[in-house]
Each structure stands twice: as C-alpha cells, then as structure tokens.
Amino acid sequence: MRLSRYFLPLLKETPAEAQIVSHRLMLRAGLIRQEAAGIYAWLPLGIRVLNKIKEIVHEEMNRAGAIEILMPTLQSADLWRESGRYEAYGKEMLRIKDRHDRELLYGPTNEEMVTEIFRGYVRSYKSLPLNLYHTQWKFRDEVRPRFGVMRGREFLMKDAYSFDIDKEAARKSYNRMYVAYLRTFARMGLKSIPMRAETGPIGGDLSHEFIVLADTGESQVFCHSDLLDMPIPGEDTDFDGDLEPIIKSRTDLYAATEDVHDQDRFEAEVPEGKRLSARGIEVGQVFYFGTKYSAPMKAVVAGPDGKEVPVEMGSYGIGVSRLVGAIIEASHDEAGIIWPEPVAPFDVALINLKSGDAATDAACEDIYARLTKAGVEVLYDDTDERPGAKFASMELIGIPHQLIVGPRGLKAGVVEVKNRATGAKEELSMDAAVNRFAPA
Numbered sequence: 001m002r003l004s005r006y007f008l009p010l011l012k013e014t015p016a017e018a019q020i021v022s023h024r025l026m027l028r029a030g031l032i033r034q035e036a037a038g039i040y041a042w043l044p045l046g047i048r049v050l051n052k053i054k055e056i057v058h059e060e061m062n063r064a065g066a067i068e069i070l071m072p073t074l075q076s077a078d079l080w081r082e083s084g085r086y087e088a089y090g091k092e093m094l095r096i097k098d099r100h101d102r103e104l105l106y107g108p109t110n111e112e113m114v115t116e117i118f119r120g121y122v123r124s125y126k127s128l129p130l131n132l133y134h135t136q137w138k139f140r141d142e143v144r145p146r147f148g149v150m151r152g153r154e155f156l157m158k159d160a161y162s163f164d165i166d167k168e169a170a171r172k173s174y175n176r177m178y179v180a181y182l183r184t185f186a187r188m189g190l191k192s193i194p195m196r197a198e199t200g201p202i203g204g205d206l207s208h209e210f211i212v213l214a215d216t217g218e219s220q221v222f223c224h225s226d227l228l229d230m231p232i233p234g235e236d237t238d239f240d241g242d243l244e245p246i247i248k249s250r251t252d253l254y255a256a257t258e259d260v261h262d263q264d265r266f267e268a269e270v271p272e273g274k275r276l277s278a279r280g281i282e283v284g285q286v287f288y289f290g291t292k293y294s295a296p297m298k299a300v301v302a303g304p305d306g307k308e309v310p311v312e313m314g315s316y317g318i319g320v321s322r323l324v325g326a327i328i329e330a331s332h333d334e335a336g337i338i339w340p341e342p343v344a345p346f347d348v349a350l351i352n353l354k355s356g357d358a359a360t361d362a363a364c365e366d367i368y369a370r371l372t373k374a375g376v377e378v379l380y381d382d383t384d385e386r387p388g389a390k391f392a393s394m395e396l397i398g399i400p401h402q403l404i405v406g407p408r409g410l411k412a413g414v415v416e417v418k419n420r421a422t423g424a425k426e427e428l429s430m431d432a433a434v435n436r437f438a439p440a
C-alpha cells in the first residue's frame, strides 16, 4: 500500500477524552473514530488489525472442532421470552420496534438464537458433540462506556456454543475451548490467565475469565504467580484426546476474579512470595450452564436409550474488538504502538527518505514490488514529508519492521532495517533486506 494513496488520518494532539494509553494511541494512530458514546467506526489501519485478530480466533476455533456460522445482529423479542431473559436483561438491552410494531432487539449475546437453530435440526445424540460459533457485532447499553473499544456499547465478539448429550461430554467441550483460548491469546503475543469467575446474566455454575494483566484493566484479580509462566499447548494438541491434565495443571493453582475471590483460601493455598494481586483485562470468558436454555426452549435430543433429554450447553466468548485495545496496553512505548507480528496491520514499513530523488525512488519501487509480489504486506511511505515526520508516524503506528531507504545509504549500497520493538538497526544490501522479509 502506498501511503500517498492510503487513508491514514493520524492525530498530532493527544485526544483529551482518552483516559488510557490504548485509547489514546488508537485515536492518534487512526485506528478508530468515535461516532457516538461507545460506538466506533473502524478506519483502514484498525480494520486490518481487527481482521487479523479475528482470523487467529477462527483458526483456533476450527482447530478445536468448532464450526463457523453467522447469526444476525437483530433478534426477535419472543425468542428471549422463551428463556425468560427478555425481562431479566434490563436496561443493557437495546429494544427496537419494526414498522409492524414487532419487538426486536440488538443482540447482546446469542444463547437463545443458537438454541433455536439447534432445536430446528438436531434430533439425536449421534449428531453430538456440536459446537457452533460466529463473530458478530453485539450491543450492550453499558451505563459507562469507556476506555475506547475496551468497554464499548457496540463491540465485536466471537461467541461459540457447545451442545452435548451429558455433563461429562459437556465438560470435554468446555476443556476444548479452554485450551483453544490459551493458544489463541498466546498467538497474539498476550499472556492470558484463566481465572474462576462469576457467571452473571449468562448463568450456570462453571466459568473462567481469561485475564491479561494490565494496570488499566477493569478487573481486580488474584492468582498464583506461577500461572504467568505456564507452557502453551502446541499446534499438535489432540482436541479429541484427554485435555484434563492441561486444565488441571492450571486450575490446581489459585486464580480468581474479585467476585469469587476468597482471601483466606488465597493465603492458605499460595505461598506469600507467589501471591499476585493485580488489575487485568478480561479478553474472554467461558461458561458451562447445562440445560439453562435447552430445558425451557425444548432443545432435546434422543439419547442412546431413545429417551429425549435436554442438551447440555456451554458458551464461550472472546472480545475481538476489546483485544485490539488489550494488545496495545500490553505492547507500546513512548513513541507509539508496537504490534506483535501476527496482528500487525502491515509487516513492513518502507520509508523513502527522499521522494523525488530518482535513485531513491527507483530503489524503493523495486523493493516494494519484490516484497509485495512475495506476499509481504508493505506500507510504503512515498510521500514528500520530512524524514523526521515519517519516522514519528511509523513509530506511532507500530509496524514491526522498518526498511529505510535514502540517497546516502544507497551510495554505499545499503538500506537500513529497523526493528520497532527493540530499536535495533542493521545496514543491509538491498537484496539482503528483501530476503530478510521474503526469503527466496
């Protein structure tokens, strides 16, 4: 992408309304624009990151055996009357009437709708286990939307729903999502810790929140510090096998959110030097709630003995848009964002230090063409801004690698490669620099 043809609206001033660093940087780097309280438009750089995060989430969902669908944002109020949640959900639910005065709502979550889909087709335990997921915009009329995409009113969530014949099978489905979540967040460069949690309006009696530690997080959490350094299950994890040992190695150690925290137990179970009490960002939550929706909504299947039973269910959410903020909270410096490679909006920033200089332009065009052809995503700054301004912009938007090309270097036959995270610089020949990002 040529910067001269791109839409990258950067802000010079620090927006006064933004209280935390990720919100400030998302506005300054031109990722989002607020359209109403807690409602954001995603600008070109922002949507690229959002899509990369979504892609990783989907890859790990698929690996764990979940199947993608897409449910609508608008739902019928009657569906929610069946589960009893239409009244119970209260003011957080955005209620809408269509031209025929039919009551609709903008979905805050999809337990009812996915249960309705399930009961429309599935009759036998032989079709189980089943896990259906989608990534869709949600609306929750939060009292205090704040911190940008961290607590929005409209936000993007991946939500998965599992269906099983009995509790034991449902536990296995829960474990699959738990392990998939460990992998998902690690792939984005985040250290997430699963913690016992309250179930809130989703219901049920087993739940974990996946927490990324950050001083600006909204959750107060308590855990054994060894949980920060646990191994991440590999790509070869057998999701049909026994995942219980992986779960147990973590649940054996104390980890709880504020709502379920027990200080006496914390002190009894965790040695003093290992007690971590910190702030965190909830990037995902998993729930097991048995027949809370399937029983009232009559989502039943015939078991092996022919008798009909309501299915055992769980639901599993990831805050896809919140993750953009969480990743920035975890990875930035004074100058701006430092994207972990897997979620970076571009792989390489190509900086032309002297646009209009024939030799420099030719070298940049050649590098740009070769990298692009090799599938490397390059943002090429071909504008005639001054070098200082170009550097500052690239530091702000945080592309992991910078390839800097100027007349002086070219005379000596070199270009400069700079790592955004470490600041390390190297001088390489043009070919070596291209090979670094697009190995022949």
Ligand code: 5CA
Pocket (backbone or CB within 6 Å): 108, 109, 110, 111, 140, 142, 149, 150, 151, 152, 153, 155, 157, 158, 159, 160, 202, 282, 283, 284, 285, 287, 315, 316, 317, 318, 319, 320, 321, 322
């Ligand atoms: N149905 C269940 C799981 S599918 C559910 O809705 N769970 S949730 O309420 O915990 O939301 C899932 C994830 O969405 C949360 O872990 C959080 O990361 C994200 N999330 C929730 N509310 C917001 C919000 N207001 N703004 C941004 N992200 C949010």
